[in-house]
Amino acid sequence: GAVVSQHPSRVICKSGTSVKIECRSLDFQATTMFWYRQFPKQSLMLMATSNEGSKATYEQGVEKDKFLINHASLTLSTLTVTSAHPEDSSFYICSARGLVANEQFFGPGTRLTVL
Protein backbone atom coordinates (compact mmCIF):
# COMPACT_ATOMS: atom_id res chain seq x y z
CA GLY A 1 0.00 0.00 0.00
CA ALA A 2 0.84 3.72 0.17
CA VAL A 3 1.81 4.18 -3.45
CA VAL A 4 2.33 7.64 -4.88
CA SER A 5 2.66 8.21 -8.60
CA GLN A 6 3.92 11.24 -10.45
CA HIS A 7 3.50 12.22 -14.07
CA PRO A 8 5.36 12.91 -16.23
CA SER A 9 8.62 11.33 -15.13
CA ARG A 10 10.62 13.48 -17.47
CA VAL A 11 9.83 16.63 -19.41
CA ILE A 12 11.81 18.93 -21.64
CA CYS A 13 10.31 22.29 -22.53
CA LYS A 14 11.25 25.59 -24.07
CA SER A 15 11.87 28.67 -21.98
CA GLY A 16 8.67 30.62 -21.41
CA THR A 17 6.30 27.68 -21.55
CA SER A 18 4.34 26.18 -18.66
CA VAL A 19 4.60 22.65 -17.40
CA LYS A 20 2.11 20.75 -15.24
CA ILE A 21 3.20 17.91 -12.95
CA GLU A 22 0.66 15.58 -11.38
CA CYS A 23 1.01 13.77 -8.07
CA ARG A 24 -1.45 11.02 -7.19
CA SER A 25 -1.93 8.86 -4.13
CA LEU A 26 -3.08 5.57 -5.66
CA ASP A 27 -4.37 3.57 -2.73
CA PHE A 28 -5.04 6.05 0.03
CA GLN A 29 -6.53 9.47 0.51
CA ALA A 30 -4.07 12.25 1.20
CA THR A 31 -5.39 15.43 2.71
CA THR A 32 -1.88 16.84 2.64
CA MET A 33 0.74 16.60 -0.06
CA PHE A 34 4.13 18.23 -0.19
CA TRP A 35 6.19 19.46 -3.12
CA TYR A 36 9.97 19.36 -3.00
CA ARG A 37 12.68 20.44 -5.41
CA GLN A 38 16.07 18.79 -5.57
CA PHE A 39 19.04 20.18 -7.47
CA PRO A 40 21.90 17.83 -8.42
CA LYS A 41 23.85 16.54 -5.44
CA GLN A 42 21.73 18.55 -3.05
CA SER A 43 19.04 17.82 -0.51
CA LEU A 44 15.30 18.02 -0.93
CA MET A 45 14.00 21.52 -0.38
CA LEU A 46 10.37 21.95 0.57
CA MET A 47 8.57 24.28 -1.83
CA ALA A 48 5.01 24.16 -0.56
CA THR A 49 2.43 22.24 1.43
CA SER A 50 -0.72 21.40 -0.43
CA ASN A 51 -3.95 20.85 1.47
CA GLU A 52 -7.03 19.45 -0.20
CA GLY A 53 -9.64 22.12 -0.77
CA SER A 54 -7.56 25.06 0.39
CA LYS A 55 -4.73 27.26 -0.79
CA ALA A 56 -1.23 25.90 -0.66
CA THR A 57 1.27 27.19 1.87
CA TYR A 58 4.52 28.24 0.22
CA GLU A 59 7.95 28.30 1.79
CA GLN A 60 9.87 31.51 2.00
CA GLY A 61 11.48 32.38 -1.30
CA VAL A 62 9.14 30.28 -3.43
CA GLU A 63 7.02 32.38 -5.79
CA LYS A 64 3.41 31.29 -5.58
CA ASP A 65 2.55 32.90 -8.91
CA LYS A 66 5.29 30.96 -10.62
CA PHE A 67 4.66 27.60 -8.99
CA LEU A 68 0.91 27.11 -9.02
CA ILE A 69 -0.37 24.31 -6.81
CA ASN A 70 -3.84 22.83 -6.94
CA HIS A 71 -5.07 20.08 -4.63
CA ALA A 72 -8.57 19.56 -5.95
CA SER A 73 -9.18 16.06 -4.62
CA LEU A 74 -7.97 13.73 -1.90
CA THR A 75 -5.84 11.82 -4.39
CA LEU A 76 -4.46 14.47 -6.72
CA SER A 77 -2.25 17.51 -6.40
CA THR A 78 -0.76 19.37 -9.34
CA LEU A 79 2.23 21.69 -9.62
CA THR A 80 2.38 24.02 -12.62
CA VAL A 81 5.66 25.73 -13.36
CA THR A 82 4.64 28.85 -15.26
CA SER A 83 6.88 30.69 -17.71
CA ALA A 84 9.67 28.21 -17.08
CA HIS A 85 13.29 29.32 -17.29
CA PRO A 86 16.49 27.26 -17.44
CA GLU A 87 17.11 27.89 -13.73
CA ASP A 88 13.85 26.03 -13.00
CA SER A 89 15.44 22.86 -14.33
CA SER A 90 15.44 20.45 -11.42
CA PHE A 91 14.05 17.22 -9.99
CA TYR A 92 10.59 17.85 -8.57
CA ILE A 93 9.28 15.32 -6.05
CA CYS A 94 5.92 15.17 -4.35
CA SER A 95 5.01 13.30 -1.21
CA ALA A 96 1.73 12.41 0.40
CA ARG A 97 1.10 12.03 4.07
CA GLY A 98 -0.39 8.70 5.02
CA LEU A 99 -2.75 7.65 7.74
CA VAL A 100 0.01 7.38 10.33
CA ALA A 101 0.97 10.83 11.60
CA ASN A 102 4.02 12.31 9.85
CA GLU A 103 4.78 9.31 7.68
CA GLN A 104 5.26 10.44 4.08
CA PHE A 105 5.40 8.51 0.85
CA PHE A 106 7.28 9.94 -2.07
CA GLY A 107 6.44 9.95 -5.73
CA PRO A 108 9.10 8.87 -8.25
CA GLY A 109 9.91 12.45 -9.17
CA THR A 110 9.80 14.52 -12.35
CA ARG A 111 12.97 15.59 -14.10
CA LEU A 112 12.31 19.02 -15.65
CA THR A 113 14.72 20.42 -18.21
CA VAL A 114 14.07 23.90 -19.55
CA LEU A 115 15.96 24.77 -22.71
Next chain:
Amino acid sequence: GENVEQHPSTLSVQEGDSAVIKCTYSDSASNYFPWYKQELGKRPQLIIDIRSNVGEKKDQRIAVTLNKTAKHFSLHITETQPEDSAVYFCAASPSGYALNFGKGTSLLVTP
Protein backbone atom coordinates in the same frame (compact mmCIF):
# COMPACT_ATOMS: atom_id res chain seq x y z
CA GLY B 1 11.73 26.78 11.89
CA GLU B 2 13.47 23.45 12.09
CA ASN B 3 17.13 23.19 11.09
CA VAL B 4 18.64 19.77 10.52
CA GLU B 5 22.40 19.31 10.33
CA GLN B 6 23.85 16.08 8.96
CA HIS B 7 27.40 14.70 9.09
CA PRO B 8 29.46 13.54 7.39
CA SER B 9 28.66 14.67 3.86
CA THR B 10 30.62 11.75 2.42
CA LEU B 11 31.53 8.42 3.96
CA SER B 12 33.57 5.62 2.50
CA VAL B 13 33.75 2.23 4.23
CA GLN B 14 34.92 -1.22 3.30
CA GLU B 15 32.41 -3.97 2.81
CA GLY B 16 31.56 -5.56 6.14
CA ASP B 17 32.41 -2.50 8.21
CA SER B 18 29.86 -0.36 10.02
CA ALA B 19 28.71 3.09 8.93
CA VAL B 20 27.36 5.80 11.20
CA ILE B 21 25.64 8.99 10.11
CA LYS B 22 24.69 11.66 12.61
CA CYS B 23 22.08 14.40 12.58
CA THR B 24 21.11 17.19 14.92
CA TYR B 25 17.90 19.18 14.96
CA SER B 26 16.90 22.47 16.48
CA ASP B 27 13.14 22.39 17.06
CA SER B 28 12.25 20.67 20.33
CA ALA B 29 8.72 20.19 18.94
CA SER B 30 10.02 17.71 16.35
CA ASN B 31 8.84 14.22 17.19
CA TYR B 32 9.33 12.20 14.02
CA PHE B 33 12.75 11.31 12.62
CA PRO B 34 12.88 9.26 9.42
CA TRP B 35 15.89 8.17 7.41
CA TYR B 36 15.76 7.90 3.64
CA LYS B 37 17.99 6.20 1.12
CA GLN B 38 18.12 7.74 -2.34
CA GLU B 39 19.76 6.21 -5.36
CA LEU B 40 20.68 8.39 -8.30
CA GLY B 41 17.62 9.71 -10.14
CA LYS B 42 15.17 7.86 -7.92
CA ARG B 43 12.77 8.74 -5.17
CA PRO B 44 13.84 8.70 -1.51
CA GLN B 45 13.01 5.39 0.12
CA LEU B 46 12.17 5.25 3.80
CA ILE B 47 14.53 2.78 5.47
CA ILE B 48 13.77 3.36 9.13
CA ASP B 49 12.12 5.93 11.33
CA ILE B 50 11.85 6.70 15.01
CA ARG B 51 9.44 8.70 17.09
CA SER B 52 10.28 10.79 20.09
CA ASN B 53 8.85 8.35 22.60
CA VAL B 54 11.47 5.76 21.64
CA GLY B 55 15.24 5.88 22.15
CA GLU B 56 16.35 3.18 19.75
CA LYS B 57 14.93 1.11 16.94
CA LYS B 58 16.49 -1.70 14.96
CA ASP B 59 15.62 -3.45 11.72
CA GLN B 60 18.11 -6.15 10.73
CA ARG B 61 21.35 -4.36 9.81
CA ILE B 62 19.95 -0.89 10.34
CA ALA B 63 19.41 0.89 13.63
CA VAL B 64 18.54 4.40 14.66
CA THR B 65 19.15 6.05 18.02
CA LEU B 66 17.58 9.22 19.34
CA ASN B 67 18.76 11.50 22.12
CA LYS B 68 15.99 14.01 22.72
CA THR B 69 17.89 15.91 25.36
CA ALA B 70 20.82 16.56 23.07
CA LYS B 71 18.57 16.82 20.00
CA HIS B 72 20.51 14.37 17.91
CA PHE B 73 19.81 11.09 16.20
CA SER B 74 22.01 8.65 14.35
CA LEU B 75 21.77 5.95 11.71
CA HIS B 76 23.88 2.83 12.15
CA ILE B 77 24.40 0.34 9.33
CA THR B 78 26.27 -2.83 10.24
CA GLU B 79 27.90 -5.38 7.91
CA THR B 80 27.74 -2.94 5.03
CA GLN B 81 27.36 -4.24 1.48
CA PRO B 82 28.10 -2.57 -1.87
CA GLU B 83 24.35 -2.22 -2.48
CA ASP B 84 24.16 0.03 0.57
CA SER B 85 26.00 2.66 -1.48
CA ALA B 86 23.63 5.61 -1.94
CA VAL B 87 22.83 9.01 -0.52
CA TYR B 88 21.19 8.93 2.90
CA PHE B 89 19.05 11.74 4.25
CA CYS B 90 17.86 12.30 7.76
CA ALA B 91 14.78 14.39 8.43
CA ALA B 92 12.89 15.82 11.36
CA SER B 93 9.31 16.95 11.68
CA PRO B 94 6.94 18.25 14.28
CA SER B 95 3.63 16.43 14.23
CA GLY B 96 1.58 17.21 11.16
CA TYR B 97 4.22 19.30 9.44
CA ALA B 98 6.49 18.78 6.46
CA LEU B 99 9.82 17.04 6.73
CA ASN B 100 12.97 19.10 7.10
CA PHE B 101 15.86 17.26 5.49
CA GLY B 102 19.52 17.21 6.28
CA LYS B 103 21.94 17.86 3.42
CA GLY B 104 22.61 14.18 2.86
CA THR B 105 25.49 11.74 3.23
CA SER B 106 26.94 10.02 0.21
CA LEU B 107 27.89 6.53 1.39
CA LEU B 108 30.28 4.43 -0.66
CA VAL B 109 30.86 0.81 0.30
CA THR B 110 33.89 -0.64 -1.45
CA PRO B 111 34.25 -4.40 -1.94
